[in-house]
Structures are given as C-alpha cells and as structure tokens.
Amino acid sequence: EIVLTQSPDTLSLSPGERATLSCRASQSVDRYLVWYQQKRGQAPRLLIYDTSNRATGIPARFSGSGFGTDFTLTISSLEPEDVAVYYCQQRLSWPPLTFGGGTKVEI
C-alpha cells in the first residue's frame, strides 16, 4: 500500500499570500497524484489531476508540481474562499486507492 504524508497539518496565512502544500509518497507514484479541496460541510471537489492538470472550473491560482514521491500544491494568492482542507490521492497502484491525511488552510 502506498502511504501519502501531507504537510503541514495546518497552514495559517493572510489573504494574498502564497500557500505551499506538500504531499510525499512512500514509493513512486510517477505523475499519478491528484488533489482535492474540501470546504467545511461539503463534499470534496477535484482540483488537480495527474500532478499538474487543473480540473474544469478551477482558478489559475491553483497549480501542482512534482514527480515520483514529492508533490506540491500551490495557491499563488490566497483568497478567503480557499479556506478548506486539501487532500492528495495516488492512483498509480491499487487497490487500495490512498489519500493523504489532509492539510487545513486557514486565514
């Protein structure tokens, strides 16, 4: 099973600041790393698939990078509506499909 470790647990920033979220895999997942956003009380929403491809309707301030075992989700200029928990997921090797523990972004 591929274990995903996200850091930090919580990120506290001000509007307009840059947010950098990390996801590290216990073994290579190639480029098959996905990011989701979950706002309080809502279902998760797909943000980025396969490292760097933004899903439909996702603003350009969200970007992803990385390869192998180390990945980053960047929010270039934080907006109040970006307050959420962000999860990474690997889809290279399954079952099981695995998620990271999440990073909470607060303002």
Add this chain to the structure above:
Amino acid sequence: EVQLVESGGGLVQPGGSLRLSCAASGFTFTNHWMNWVRQAPGKGLEWVASINQDGSDKKYMDSVKGRFTISRDNAENSLYLEMNSLRTEDTAVYYCARAAGGADHYFEYWGQGTLVTVSS
C-alpha cells in the same frame, strides 16, 4: 449537469446491515467506473470500493472485504453498497464518486454523502 444523489444512510446497531444507493444523472453511466469513499467524523477521506463499467470487476479495501458488496444497475443508472456485519468503525459519511474516463482512477464528481452511524 452531473448529479450523484446518495440515500440509505442511518443509525444501525453493530452487526447490522444497511444498503446505500446512489442515483446518477447527467452523464453516460456505463462509461465510468463508480466508487464509494467514506469519511469518519472529523477524519480524512478513505476509499472503500470501486466497480467497473459493466460490473464485472470490483475492488475493496481490506477491512470491508467479505462484509461489503458494491454493485450497479446500468439500466437504472444506480450504484449500490450493501453493508453487512457493520462495526462501530464503519461510522462515516459515505460518498458516491464518479471516476474520470476510462481507467483513470480519480474522483471527478462527488455526491453530497449519506451518514451511516453504527452504534448500540
């Protein structure tokens, strides 16, 4: 517009059974793998089970194998999760999620979830 609407959650005693349903609309149901993902209260996301387009291939997380059964009715555009021998640790919001096209196993669309509480 893609819509996934779960139903069937509720309170059940340990050892009991429950059947979750997910009604899908707004896309060609038979083109996609379908999935159940759960989230225990205050915890992260956990993949539960997946089923391929014609129902011939099913995958499960280890802790639910032999207890949960995923199925689909393509004529009714519906996904199901039959849950037996429920444990307190199965308490969670259960989300129905549509995979992206082909064999891309990530979750492109999600329902709003249905809460399953296992408690005496």
